[in-house]
Amino acid sequence: MDTSKQNTASKILDALTSDIIQGVFPPGEKLQIKTLKDRYKVGTSPIREALSQLIAKDLVVSENQKGFYVSNISIDDLTDIYQARSKIEGLCLDMAIKKGGDFWESKIIAASHLLAKYSKSENIDMDEWQNRHFSFHEALVSGCNSPRLFQIRQSLYEKSTRYRNLWLQENVTNYERLQANQNEHVALMVLVLERDSMPAQKLIEAHIMTPVEIIKKNLP
Amino acid sequence: MDTSKQNTASKILDALTSDIIQGVFPPGEKLQIKTLKDRYKVGTSPIREALSQLIAKDLVVSENQKGFYVSNISIDDLTDIYQARSKIEGLCLDMAIKKGGDFWESKIIAASHLLAKYSKSENIDMDEWQNRHFSFHEALVSGCNSPRLFQIRQSLYEKSTRYRNLWLQENVTNYERLQANQNEHVALMVLVLERDSMPAQKLIEAHIMTPVEIIKKNLP
DNA sequence: TTTTTCAATAATGTCGACATTATTAAATTA
DNA sequence: TAATTTAATAATGTCGACATTATTGAAAAA
Structure with a gap:
């Protein structure tokens, strides 16, 4: 896929999706904003936007003020x-x-x-x-x-x-x-x-x- | 719905969803970040997060660097x-x-x-x-x-x-x-x-x- | 020892400023 | 006059700082 025309949030979305599916972040794992910022070398906003969209994909769940987690499997x-x-x-x-x-x-x-x-x-x-x-x-x-x-x-x-x-x-x-x-x-x-x-x-x-x-x- | 425990982005999501469905923002209309910030009296981040989720709902479309638009109906x-x-x-x-x-x-x-x-x-x-x-x-x-x-x-x-x-x-x-x-x-x-x-x-x-x-x- | 309280710490969520990119309008040229 | 180039304007997208909220761990009381 051509990533050159995507904005940062889109790139992060693709990377995170892949990392979750491939098991880099296993089910149930906490996704700390700081960790993700360091890993992908971007700021807060694109991370949060990507996480927002991953919630819609059911790959991530979140609780207000408690952060984001990889969805569990069962x-x-x-x-x-x-x-x-x-x-x-x-x-x-x-x-x-x-x-x-x-x-x-x-x-x-x-x-x-x-x-x-x-x-x-x-x-x-x-x-x-x-x-x-x-x-x-x-x-x-x-x-x-x-x-x-x-x-x-x-x-x-x-x-x-x-x-x-x-x-x-x-x-x-x-x-x-x-x-x-x-x-x-x-x-x-x-x-x-x-x-x-x-x-x-x-x-x-x-x-x-x-x-x-x-x-x-x-x-x- | 109890809105007190929601974060700002969630509240904006609900408000925007309702406004689009009710026709406040008609199909095809441009959704300027600045306009939305003024309307809902919040900052940039919650607006963008809500828009991200509206894209997943197919109520909004976006093009990189060209902004957000209410989805067309046909x-x-x-x-x-x-x-x-x-x-x-x-x-x-x-x-x-x-x-x-x-x-x-x-x-x-x-x-x-x-x-x-x-x-x-x-x-x-x-x-x-x-x-x-x-x-x-x-x-x-x-x-x-x-x-x-x-x-x-x-x-x-x-x-x-x-x-x-x-x-x-x-x-x-x-x-x-x-x-x-x-x-x-x-x-x-x-x-x-x-x-x-x-x-x-x-x-x-x-x-x-x-x-x-x-x-x-x-x-x- | 167990429970409770409270302070310290760490994380999230929000904001406004800044850099980047697209659009518009004006000016120049054919 | 029409088309093209260039400058101005306006919007988007990104970032780091700050305020708010949750969690952790130590101290005090039962």
Whole structure:
């Protein structure tokens, strides 16, 4: 992303988001203004503005006069986020199947090819696999054509990131798990291209819920 | 709401939100920091913090070094928001029907009574009617039991407020329209209490989309 | 020893001044 | 006269200082 045109608060927002998601600041940790000022070498205002926006993203919580803390994670929260995600994804997919055209179909086929090819390769880089996985799912719902639903989908995806990281490692290193995952992707594509709406919706909902049990085991 | 424990930024956020929704600052209007400082009698920081959060609410947009503006409204945006709202409400209702218990049922019946009674009265106060209408719909979905979906629902409701104000006036002053509206509420309650999920979902979706056409006519 | 009170410390939240950037208006040139 | 450049003006964005509030730890009382 081009950071040159961003103001300081935006840059701090990106950096802080990344640091929280990557675990530099773990769940529950206090975020002292002074510490953040030193770390990012900026003044008070941009820090507070960035924190304001992180509260809206649910990555940070604050209490008046008591400061800012990284949001806690929990099994309840994990379950709720993934359930909401699966329902929203199902909604978007259903709308996409009803509205999508030729161009949409071709995007799905292209993204599916990229993901399938990479999932078969020898040494899988987690970031690259994640990129292709993300693109495939985005292609599926891209026909839905509702900015707001997309925004909600995007926002839930971000909120799930801290949990997803607990699953990714296992998914790409465990061969059987990756194959099962990949089989679902193929089945999903077939259903979608056949415009078989209800089964596709049910499958995507189950597909998104799959990691939940694995993550539960890895949760602190 | 108790404002005494809020910090200045929170108070400004509430005031600004209200002023934008009520039309004190109409869509597209520039929000000059200096003007806002004078209006609310506070310094720069709380203003900027509140504006940061309003951006997350989609009520304000900003460009680096060019300032802040009230978000524009448009027919496309109206349609998209209401469509997303209707789908999310359908989702919540479906989940509520599957999960709700006795207490949930009783809340619906109570809220329905309050709304029905007031809808029949002589002089209808718009705010009071809106309160009861809101409570009824909230009761319907209250069994859904997903904090995230509720938060999304709430957020979409807020985003639709500027449009909804263009419909409310007409809905409560036009007798026929109010009766038709009220008939839908009753039908909705019956379906929900019979746990007839699919028809209930379809009806709530249509119910929420009803104002769209009326609002389109009243849009500037 | 435990509890309570009170002072010292440290953090947050707010403000106005200053530096940076965009916009507007005037002046110069073609 | 129209277009371009340049200067002025005005707005945004950032910072560090100050006031306010919470927390911590020591001293006194039970």
